[in-house]
Amino acid sequence: MNRLTSLLMMSLTAGALLAGCGRNEPAPSAQTQAAPPAAAASGKIVIGLDDNFPPMGFRNEKNELVGFDIDLAREAAKRLGVEVEFKPIDWSAKEAELNGRRVDALWNGLTITEQRRQNIGFTSPYMENHQIVVVPANSAIRTKADLAGRTVGVQDGSSAVDAVQKDAVAGSIKELRKFADNVTALMDLSAGRVDAIVMDEVVGRYYTAKKPGEYQVLDDHFGTEEYGVGTRKDDTELLAKLQKAMDDMKQDGSAARISTEWFGKDIIR
Template identity: 80%
Template structure:
């Protein structure tokens, strides 16, 4: 009997201990959940660009990315409290790079067109540009009409392609030859494999000024266009924040200062 009583007491004691442990565990406070990052706040903005497009975005003698658009983008990112990364891309595939989320913005002399608006969200225009015609100084070509039967070069994926194709002069051109970049096109122009080059004025003037007397810019051009910053159409938060930063830069004179550094005057729209 005594043995049975002892066993019973030991069982009750163990049960009480186990019950106490269970009660203490259930009283433990739940661990707080991690606070999510604020929605819409980007810590880094990846900018896609053609790194051979002076004076907008190109590489200097030290192979560093420099240019008007580079400085604008850096200043805008600073105001947004974000890091900026510049990613050279195939400019003819820029929309695929953007919508494939390999870049967040296109900021490199991007012309605003109705066609591009279908797939890209644009800021308000910040610069005007023309598509000029460059020939060698000895060329007999003096007007757009003289391009009849000639081989004309353009950068593939650039707005120069559309500008030429929409012009009446396009019907008489022998061939519209597309190049990966304008530097290669200018080389072909110099060697005679190309009769003329249609190019953004900011680029064409830069290269022709470096070799005075070698090239001639025609008085006629293929139209005026406007540059804007492009984002994915559904990325309205980034677009709005970039627009706000650009507006502030125009108002406080920062954009004008950067423009004067690169072009000698304020050409910001």
């Protein structure tokens, strides 16, 4: 009798389990899981930046994030009707931060390159830039050719690295020393630990203007490049909305106004 009761209970339990699973309600698979919502539809955009990259994005004396790109991004977010959060990141790991979904966009003097286009979706360019050479005011370096046998500093992960390495002078440089940021690189330049710095013109001009007589900028440079806003390649919705916002800002003069506030003239393209 106990054995019969036991078998009956086992049968009822198995039936209950099968009924609970339900043939019409299969467990979700990896393919049926809902994808994370696109940034443009989530009500918030997280923008990754280097917070030591004036005048594009940096901290002021109150430790507030300010800058030209900060103001552009805020204006764009307002037009999209979304909240914007600025997240400082390791700029040398920017693609990993973006594609790892820790940030939704990169907006901080991001140079458009064919190599980056493989992993990043870009808006159309909104600014042109050069990779300039900054040396001490009393330096004997006058041209790129004079960098032969010298130690040259660059920000790690910046387009300056590629610009120098692709140039004919690269093989003659004694050492290409990489720094976490341009501020540290300029400190080493002033201390004589490097002979020259290659950096974005918008940043270099900003710093050299703050310390007149300490630095000089060579006429030679390492090429012209373009800045764009970067998103994940699969986030086409956010990319399209940012592009429209930027186009509208150019047409109605908002971008020109922000540019004039930071650079004294309209350098938006």
